[in-house]
Every structure is written in structure tokens, then in C-alpha cells.
Amino acid sequence: MATNINWRTINIDALDPDSSTNFDLTTLTPAVQPISTAEVQTLSGQIRTLVRGGNAEGALMGALENAPYGADDQGKALHLGVVTEVLGQIRQAEMTPILQRIYQSDNGSELCDTLMKYLYKGMGQGHPATNSTSRNMTPQSTGFTQAGGRNFGGGEGGGQAMSVLLSWHEKLVEMVGPGSIVRVMSDRRTV
Amino acid sequence: MAPPEVHHLFHAPIADHSFSSDRETLAVARENIVEIWSKSNDAKGFRHLDELRGHDKTVTGVDIAPRSGRIVTCSQDRNAYVWEPTGENGAWKPTLVLLRINRAATCVRWSPSETKFAVGSGARTIAVCYFEEENDWWVSKHLKKPLRSTVTSVAWHPNGVLLAAGSTDGHARVFSAFIKGSDARPEPSAWGERLPFNTVCGEYLNPTAGWVHDVAFSPSGNALAFCAHDSSVTVVYPSAPEQPPRAVVSVAAHLLPFTSLLWSSETELLAAGYDCGVYRFAGDESGWRLTGGLEAEAGRGGERKEESALNMFRSMDLKGRGAGSADDTKLSTVHQNTINSLRVFPSSQEAVSQVTTAGVDGRVVVWTL
Structure with a gap:
């Protein structure tokens, strides 16, 4: 009988044909190419080879140019691990010249925005993956607002990696301004 | 360059502002009332003249029709009113508009013909309103598809038929708002040839959504610019109806996002927003770039004055720093908070020589380009 329906729990949005729950939201976001985790893995292998070869700048450029927007959580976590690893390999004194070269390249402003996304993601993560064992860990839930995913001081390298990200952040903001930070928040293509 | 003319009206945010065509009257949206200010003869300031009461929630949009002097206002109470001057001691007669929306109205603009206006709303609808003689009533037709979220802004094409709308779903769209009977058939343009009501002439996604x-719209109507919350300004040049645009140029600024923009000529845009200043963009189909701010050009001299030793010590005692040091309780910009609206200062000339801004700090500023 209708008497035992709890009206308060009915999802009225589902019944409204005009409601936002009833249309495909993917049409509203920029199109991104789906990428499998295996592909991300191959890519990270290539980037690591570059780093080992001493070409950290090329590795960083490659990692930012091929940011896997279409990957799943695991793939994104994997790529984040690679990016933070590369960032950790670059010395303080080299940061600004490298950033300047990236900024002045074609599409430079876009690459800087991507880097900013990784910095925020990395800082939100609490303990950035610094080695390849991260592959066996369950990926952190995405989104840098989730306090539950944080683990301050848990990893012995956590504070170290955080200070690396912070100094990158400082140098990047000096160059691209607060506009880039706003784009991290407003961009639907998340890393 | 002349320094900006600053009018600090009150300590409350101004959601929207509009000048009459003779520059004598200024209407500002303050909370749930619209205040009418008029130019005072003695000083260069404005004085409070009247207020339009009728809305019971925050007024979000106000626009004065340049020729008829009618004022249209819209509010979060889901209503819009058209206020007509009655002539007797400056009284205003409101007429309610049947918007038929179930969410807040967010913005309103008269069409160039002044026979209709468009109201954007949170109900994923734009109400195009026109006067129906037989009922003595403003009625509306809805533009619904393919809006997917709140409409934040509307702008009319110079031909008075095409309407651009920005929305929180990350799209800027161009619609036909052709009302049979009141509009003449528009000239075919790059946007479209046959334009029945609710034709979607263009739909452009912001790069970051x-x-x-x-x-x-640009002065000729042949280009569309929009600014988004990713601090970018995008300019679209359409090629032909149903064809992809000839060029879409996007500039990502290093500043905070812009909330309002206008074309000062075919090759120059002005934008203002959360950075509290007005910025210039210049370019054409091949590319656009940020060229600078009006603030810097106008200069801000004459602020420093000679300080006596007494004042210096007093200041150090009261504020903990010397009087000579910069006052860091004020922003270096003219506006002390976000600029909500940037509009052309009406003039008889065709070219835009002055613009006005109003912001959260309760200031209205007239800028000379």
C-alpha cells in the first residue's frame, strides 16, 4: 500500500525528466582518451629510463606532456609516483631554469598547469610514492580534500618529499601566478 | 591618461550596476533593493535619489534601457520587474514579469531593440521576455535546450535576435531569441541564416570546462568572447552556419578569474574580476594576449604626503610601524574587492572611451581608456 512509503527517502531527482541526474554528464567535460594501466606502466618505464640517463628535464617534460587524464585511479596514482620521483631528482638550483624552459616551450602554460596539478595531488596524498613498491600498495582514494587519505609523518620520507613539492610549488607560483592554482581547482581533467 | 573616477557609494556589495544613457542616473543592486543615484550638480559625486523596492531576495541583475529609460531588475526571488518612470515627482511604476522559473534569476539584459529582454536563471532556463499588448503584461518564452546548468550571464548580439549565454556547465552558447511579431527577420550572418526561436547557433566548451x-559579442557581432573560472578568456570566430568555427583562441591568464568582460573595439577586450583590477587583452583571429591593466596605466600618484616627526611616532605607537611604510591594510588596486560588473559608460560616440565597474566593495569606478 502507498501508506508505508517513506516520502522523504524518495529520490525525486530520478523522477524528474529534466533533472541533472538523467543526462550524460560526460558531454559536459573535455574529451579525454582512455588509457589502460599497462600503458601508463610502459610510459613510466620510459620516463624512469630518461631519469637514470641523467635527463631529468626531458623526463619531466615527457611526464607532463603525456599526463594520463583518461586513466583509472590506479594508473593515475602510478603516474603521480613517477612525477614525484622525477621532481625529487632535480636539485633546488635547477628548478627555476627548468621551469622557465618548460614555460617558454610551445604549450608551456598548459604544461605548467599540469605540473601544478601534480604538486597539489602529491601534497594531498600525504606520503608520495617514492619507489616502485607503490605499485603493490592500494592506491589512495583520489581527490586532495580527503583527510582520511593523509598520513602525516607515517612514511620516513614523507616530510622530505613534501618539502620538495613545496619548493617546486613556490617557484612555479612565482612564474605562473595564482591563475594556475585556480585552474587546478576548476579543471575537470584531473590527474 | 585621466585617473579613474571613484564613487564609494556604501559598504555593501554591488551585484550589478547600470548607467542611463545621459550618465545622470545610476542604478545599483544592493541586497534586495535597487538604489537610484543621480549625479549631483555641486560635486562630481553621486547622491542617493530613490530606491526601487519590490524584490524580497537579493537582486542579481539591473539594466537601464538606453532610449526608453525603463529599468529591468531580476532577483533570487525568481521574479523580474520592469520599472517605468511615471513622470510625477520621479516615481517609478513596477510591472511584474511572468518568468515561470523555479530557481533564482541570475542576470538580465535588455535587447538592443528594447522591446524584449533576457533573464538567465538557475533553473537551466533563459526566459526571453516581451510585452504582450492585449494582456498588458510582460510574458516570457523559455530557451531550455541544451542548457545543463545555471545560466550565469546573457549578452545580446547587435542584431537583437541572437543571444549568447554562459553557464556553469562550462559552455558558452549562442541561441536565437527570435520573437515572431516583434522582431524583424535578421540579416544572415556567420551565426546562421534562418533563425527560429531556440535555434542553437553555437556551443563552445571552455578548455578546462x-x-x-x-x-x-564583439561590436560587429562576428565574434564571441567569454571568460571562465579557470582565469581564461576565449574568443570564438564563427565561419558559417553549421560549420566548426574559423578560430577559437584561448588565453590563460596568470591572474585570478575574470567575472566580467566587454569589447572596447574589434581587436581589444577588457576584463575584470577577482583580481580587483581591469585588464586589457589585445589580438585578433591569429592570437590574443594580455597586454596590461588600466590600473598601472592610470598611475596612483599623490598618495604620499610629508609626515611630521610627531605623526611618525604616533603612527609607530598606534600601528606598530612607521608612517612612511606602505599602508598594508589597503589593496593597491582602486577596487578593494572583487569586481562584479564591467560595463560600457554610455556616450554619444560609437567608440568605447570610458567603462565603469562596480564591485563587492560598494564602489563604482569610471575608467577612461
């Missing part, structure tokens, strides 16, 4: 804050 951030909220679109404002849209504007």
Missing part, C-alpha cells in the same frame, strides 16, 4: 562567468 570551468564555469563561464560572462559572455560578450
Whole structure:
């Protein structure tokens, strides 16, 4: 009988044909190419080879140019691990010249925005993956607002990696301004 | 360059402002009332003249029709009113508009013909309103598809038929708002040839899908610019009806996002927003770039004055720093908070020589370009 329906729990949005729950939201976001985790893995292998070869700048450029927007959580976590690893390999004194070269390249402003996304993601993560064992860990839930995913001081390298990200952040903001930070928040293509 | 003319009206945010065509009257949206200020003869300031009461929630949009002097206002109470001057001691007669929306109205603009206006709303609808003689009533027709979220801004094409709208779904769209009977058939343009009501002439996604804050047609109507919450300004040049645009140029600024923009000529845009200043963009189909701010050009001299030793010590005692040091309780910009609306200062000339801004700090500023 209708008497035992709890009206308060009915999802009225589902019944409204005009409601936002009833249309495909993917049409509203920029199109991104789906990428499998295996592909991300191959890519990270290539980037690591570059780093080992001493070409950290090329590795960083490659990692930012091929940011896997279409990957799943695991793939994104994997790529984040690679990016933070590369960032950790670059010395303080080299940061600004490298950033300047990236900024002045074609599409430079876009690459800087991507880097900013990784910095925020990395800082939100609490303990950035610094080695390849991260592959066996369950990926952190995405989104840098989730306090539950944080683990301050848990990893012995956590504070170290955080200070690396912070100094990158400082140098990047000096160059691209607060506009880039706003784009991290407003961009639907998340890393 | 002349320094900006600053009018600090009150300590409350101004959601929207509009000048009459003779520059004598200024209407500002303050909370749930619209205040009418008029130019005072003695000083260069404005004095409070009247207020339009009728809305019971925050007024979000106000626009004065340049020729008829009628004022249209819209509010979060889901209503819009058209206020007509009655002539007797400056009284205003309100007429309610049947918007038929179930969410807040967010913005309103008269069409160039002044026979109709468009109201954007949170109900994923734009109400195009026109006067129906037989009922003595403003009625509306809805533009619904393919809006997917709140409409943040509307702008009319110079031909009075095409309407651009920015929305929080990250799209800027161009619609036909052709009302049979009141509009003449428009000249075919790059946007379209046959334009029945609700024809979608263009739909452009912002590169990062951030909220679109404002849209504007170029003076000729052959280009569309919009600014979004990712601090970008995008300019679209359409090629032909049903064809992809000839060029879409996007500039990502290093500043905070812009909330309002306008074209000062075919090759120059002005934008203002959360950075509290007005900025210039210049370019054409091949590319656009940020060229600078009006603030810097106008200069801000004459602020420093000679300080006596007494004042210096007093200041150090009261504020903990010397009087000579910069006053860091004020922003270096003219506006002390976000600029909500940027509009052309009406003039008899065709070219835009002055613009006005109003912001959260309760200031209205007239800028000379």
C-alpha cells in the first residue's frame, strides 16, 4: 500500500525528466582518451629510463606532456609516483631554469598547469610514492580534500618529499601566478 | 591618461550596476533593493535619489534601457520587474514579469531593440521576455535546450535576435531569441541564416570546462568572447552556419578569474574580476594576449604626503610601524574587492572611451581608456 512509503527517502531527482541526474554528464567535460594501466606502466618505464640517463628535464617534460587524464585511479596514482620521483631528482638550483624552459616551450602554460596539478595531488596524498613498491600498495582514494587519505609523518620520507613539492610549488607560483592554482581547482581533467 | 573616477557609494556589495544613457542616473543592486543615484550638480559625486523596492531576495541583475529609460531588475526571488518612470515627482511604476522559473534569476539584459529582454536563471532556463499588448503584461518564452546548468550571464548580439549565454556547465552558447511579431527577420550572418526561436547557433566548451562567468559579442557581432573560472578568456570566430568555427583562441591568464568582460573595439577586450583590477587583452583571429591593466596605466600618484616627526611616532605607537611604510591594510588596486560588473559608460560616440565597474566593495569606478 502507498501508506508505508517513506516520502522523504524518495529520490525525486530520478523522477524528474529534466533533472541533472538523467543526462550524460560526460558531454559536459573535455574529451579525454582512455588509457589502460599497462600503458601508463610502459610510459613510466620510459620516463624512469630518461631519469637514470641523467635527463631529468626531458623526463619531466615527457611526464607532463603525456599526463594520463583518461586513466583509472590506479594508473593515475602510478603516474603521480613517477612525477614525484622525477621532481625529487632535480636539485633546488635547477628548478627555476627548468621551469622557465618548460614555460617558454610551445604549450608551456598548459604544461605548467599540469605540473601544478601534480604538486597539489602529491601534497594531498600525504606520503608520495617514492619507489616502485607503490605499485603493490592500494592506491589512495583520489581527490586532495580527503583527510582520511593523509598520513602525516607515517612514511620516513614523507616530510622530505613534501618539502620538495613545496619548493617546486613556490617557484612555479612565482612564474605562473595564482591563475594556475585556480585552474587546478576548476579543471575537470584531473590527474 | 585621466585617473579613474571613484564613487564609494556604501559598504555593501554591488551585484550589478547600470548607467542611463545621459550618465545622470545610476542604478545599483544592493541586497534586495535597487538604489537610484543621480549625479549631483555641486560635486562630481553621486547622491542617493530613490530606491526601487519590490524584490524580497537579493537582486542579481539591473539594466537601464538606453532610449526608453525603463529599468529591468531580476532577483533570487525568481521574479523580474520592469520599472517605468511615471513622470510625477520621479516615481517609478513596477510591472511584474511572468518568468515561470523555479530557481533564482541570475542576470538580465535588455535587447538592443528594447522591446524584449533576457533573464538567465538557475533553473537551466533563459526566459526571453516581451510585452504582450492585449494582456498588458510582460510574458516570457523559455530557451531550455541544451542548457545543463545555471545560466550565469546573457549578452545580446547587435542584431537583437541572437543571444549568447554562459553557464556553469562550462559552455558558452549562442541561441536565437527570435520573437515572431516583434522582431524583424535578421540579416544572415556567420551565426546562421534562418533563425527560429531556440535555434542553437553555437556551443563552445571552455578548455578546462570551468564555469563561464560572462559572455560578450564583439561590436560587429562576428565574434564571441567569454571568460571562465579557470582565469581564461576565449574568443570564438564563427565561419558559417553549421560549420566548426574559423578560430577559437584561448588565453590563460596568470591572474585570478575574470567575472566580467566587454569589447572596447574589434581587436581589444577588457576584463575584470577577482583580481580587483581591469585588464586589457589585445589580438585578433591569429592570437590574443594580455597586454596590461588600466590600473598601472592610470598611475596612483599623490598618495604620499610629508609626515611630521610627531605623526611618525604616533603612527609607530598606534600601528606598530612607521608612517612612511606602505599602508598594508589597503589593496593597491582602486577596487578593494572583487569586481562584479564591467560595463560600457554610455556616450554619444560609437567608440568605447570610458567603462565603469562596480564591485563587492560598494564602489563604482569610471575608467577612461
